[in-house]
Amino acid sequence: MAEGLALALQPLNLTLAALGAFVGTLVGMLPGIGPINAIAILIPLALALDLPPESVLIVLTAIYYGSQYGNSISTILLNVPGTASATVTAIDGYALTQKGEGASALAMSAVASFFGGTLSILGLALFAPLLSSWALRFGPAEYFALMVLALSVLSSLSGGSVLKGAVATLLGLAFATVGFDPNSAVARYTFGELRLLDGVDFVVLTIGLFAMSEVLLALESPHAKEKPVIVHRAKLTEWFSAKGTMLRGTVIGFLVGVLPGAGGTVASFAAYAAEKRFNNNQPLGLKGVAAPEAANNAASTGAMIPLLTLGVPGSGTTAVLLGALLAIGIQPGPLFLTQHPDVFWALVGSMLVGNVVLLALNLPLVGIFIRILSVPRWFLHPVIVVLSVVAVYSVNRSTFDIGLMALLGIVGYALRKGGFPLAPVVLGFVLGGLMEKSLRRAMAISGGGWEILFSSSLAVAIWVFAAICLFASLWRRSDRA
Amino acid sequence: MERLVAGFLFVGALGYVWLARGFEAGFIADPIGPSAFPFAIGTLLLATSVALWTKKPSGELPPVSWRHVALVAGLFVYVAVLDRLGFVAATTMLASGVVALFSGPIRRGVVLSFLLSLSIFVLFTYVLSIPLPRGF
Numbered sequence: 001m002a003e004g005l006a007l008a009l010q011p012l013n014l015t016l017a018a019l020g021a022f023v024g025t026l027v028g029m030l031p032g033i034g035p036i037n038a039i040a041i042l043i044p045l046a047l048a049l050d051l052p053p054e055s056v057l058i059v060l061t062a063i064y065y066g067s068q069y070g071n072s073i074s075t076i077l078l079n080v081p082g083t084a085s086a087t088v089t090a091i092d093g094y095a096l097t098q099k100g101e102g103a104s105a106l107a108m109s110a111v112a113s114f115f116g117g118t119l120s121i122l123g124l125a126l127f128a129p130l131l132s133s134w135a136l137r138f139g140p141a142e143y144f145a146l147m148v149l150a151l152s153v154l155s156s157l158s159g160g161s162v163l164k165g166a167v168a169t170l171l172g173l174a175f176a177t178v179g180f181d182p183n184s185a186v187a188r189y190t191f192g193e194l195r196l197l198d199g200v201d202f203v204v205l206t207i208g209l210f211a212m213s214e215v216l217l218a219l220e221s222p223h224a225k226e227k228p229v230i231v232h233r234a235k236l237t238e239w240f241s242a243k244g245t246m247l248r249g250t251v252i253g254f255l256v257g258v259l260p261g262a263g264g265t266v267a268s269f270a271a272y273a274a275e276k277r278f279n280n281n282q283p284l285g286l287k288g289v290a291a292p293e294a295a296n297n298a299a300s301t302g303a304m305i306p307l308l309t310l311g312v313p314g315s316g317t318t319a320v321l322l323g324a325l326l327a328i329g330i331q332p333g334p335l336f337l338t339q340h341p342d343v344f345w346a347l348v349g350s351m352l353v354g355n356v357v358l359l360a361l362n363l364p365l366v367g368i369f370i371r372i373l374s375v376p377r378w379f380l381h382p383v384i385v386v387l388s389v390v391a392v393y394s395v396n397r398s399t400f401d402i403g404l405m406a407l408l409g410i411v412g413y414a415l416r417k418g419g420f421p422l423a424p425v426v427l428g429f430v431l432g433g434l435m436e437k438s439l440r441r442a443m444a445i446s447g448g449g450w451e452i453l454f455s456s457s458l459a460v461a462i463w464v465f466a467a468i469c470l471f472a473s474l475w476r477r478s479d480r481a
Numbered sequence: 482m483e484r485l486v487a488g489f490l491f492v493g494a495l496g497y498v499w500l501a502r503g504f505e506a507g508f509i510a511d512p513i514g515p516s517a518f519p520f521a522i523g524t525l526l527l528a529t530s531v532a533l534w535t536k537k538p539s540g541e542l543p544p545v546s547w548r549h550v551a552l553v554a555g556l557f558v559y560v561a562v563l564d565r566l567g568f569v570a571a572t573t574m575l576a577s578g579v580v581a582l583f584s585g586p587i588r589r590g591v592v593l594s595f596l597l598s599l600s601i602f603v604l605f606t607y608v609l610s611i612p613l614p615r616g617f
Contacts, residue, residue, distance in 0.1 A: 378585025448512030
């Protein structure tokens with residue numbers, strides 16, 4: 001580890017890390033680009049510089065952390081989440097911005113990301129081989145149970161009634177079934193429209209639901225004055241009081257992040273849900289930012305475990321990272337840890353340095369980022385509209401998606417006015433495909449017998465846990481009403 | 482507002498379930514096939530929309546104004562003209578339109594919209610190498 005750190009601390013590598021974190025933050029701020037695309041776009045640039053392998057790793061991890069933080073900025077300040085896990089941050093983060101406490105939320109996000117990132121890297125260094133065997137125990141039946149657990153428990157957490165949360169989740173699940181069914185080659189709900197065969201893109205859905213509905217909401221009072229921006233200096237005590245939150249978020253995020261497929265999204269939702277229960281459903285405020293941000297960063301470290309020990313990328317970002325590793329001549333897999341310990345430790349070192357650099361860079365910059373909000377409303381909203389359109393267009397280079405985004409904006413606006421939470425729609429949408437796939441894979445294994453869903457002790461444990469959580473939330477609500 | 486949403490949901494879910502019945506795989510890929518999952522979701526949606534209808538509504542009706550209609554219509558016009566006019570011209574028009582909807586200063590708004598569109602075009606085309614429509 002010392003060697004890896006020493007390598008990462010060389011002046012060249014430190015400069016590269018700072019540069020990567022900064023560029024990553026800027027690109028990540030663009031809505032819809034998000035961490036995956038930021039890395040995918042910037043990898044060729046990093047490779048073109050002809051750097052030694054360790055330096056490439058350092059630049060890439062720094063870009064990754066930077067783009068994640070940049071994504072949090074647009075989520076917290078503008079309510080435009082670029083990834084599914086950021087939709088959780090949007091719940092309390094944007095509420096804080098509306099109260100004029102956006103600066104504290106941004107600082108909290110930076111601190112929590114750092115906390116979750118750093119702690120989970122230590123976890124990675126200690127438990128990598130152990131955890132990869134745990135992830136292997138998750139077959140399709142366990143996955144399906146896990147999805148049901150995630151959806152049933154988490155749909156009720158974003159405030160409001162259980163019924164409305166359920167409606168929002170089901171709506172997301174329904175959106176997820178649009179497109180070409182990979183198992184049977186049947187086109188579902190495409191209405192003969194070829195451009196729907198690939199399904200609704202995630203970026204189109206979130207930008208439509210969140211950003212467009214935000215502008216529609218603002219149009220209700222077109223002449224409203226800007227709220228004064230309070231450049232509130234976040235205090236050490238605030239961060240300190242969230243240390244338990246960050247710790248819980250990190251542990252949950254790390255463990256869930258190891259599971260391929262669900263990773264960051266389930267991790268941040270689960271951490272938020274746990275925090276909500278831990279605080280007896282009180283409003284979370286800054287803790288509502290700290291929990292998902294710590295969990296998300298810990299999950300992205302956790303996702304490294306299947307990548308490095310099994311060679312299986314569990315998320316879009318690690319898949320892109322795998323491509324980059326292969327490009328510099330490193331093949332992750334079961335033998336990676338024994339054959340390339342130097343690269344492993346260099347990676348750990350670069351992740352640590354990336355986290356530190358990001359914190360050092362972005363805490364002082366909070367005061368600058370927050371100025372985004374002092375842009376007058378008559379120009380801030382055109383900027384949101386234009387950035388949304390560009391983001392949506394650049395996914396498939398299709399104008400059709402812009403129209404789809406406009407329609408989803410109306411849906412999002414109607415849901416918001418009716419008091420329906422938007423985050424469960426996104427969760428249902430993201431997990432829906434995986435949920436159906438695992439169910440059908442399990443059924444294919446058992447030949448159609450439903451008993452396979454309860455055939456392992458792990459699956460049964462998840463089902464029992466889901467049932468307990470569901471009944472607890474129903475009971476508590478009827479108790480209060 | 483909840484009743485309105487519930488009504489739309491009910492009709493939508495009915496159509497959704499009805500369409501789900503028609504999905505048939507040309508070959509047997511797995512025991513439950515492509516229609517079971519949508520069918521289950523649709524049925525649950527129907528049930529929840531009925532439950533929603535029976536609840537006492539709490540949300541107010543949205544104050545939909547001509548500005549809302551104008552924004553959505555403007556986006557569809559944008560879709561229609563983007564490829565022909567090119568990104569910079571079309572986006573300048575779109576952004577200026579939104580400035581007008583928020584009653585911003587028109588002349589400054591148009592200038593700023595043009596600068597915004599131009600800088601995004603340059604950023605995407607030359608730095609990120611994501612081509613945007615040039616027009617004509």
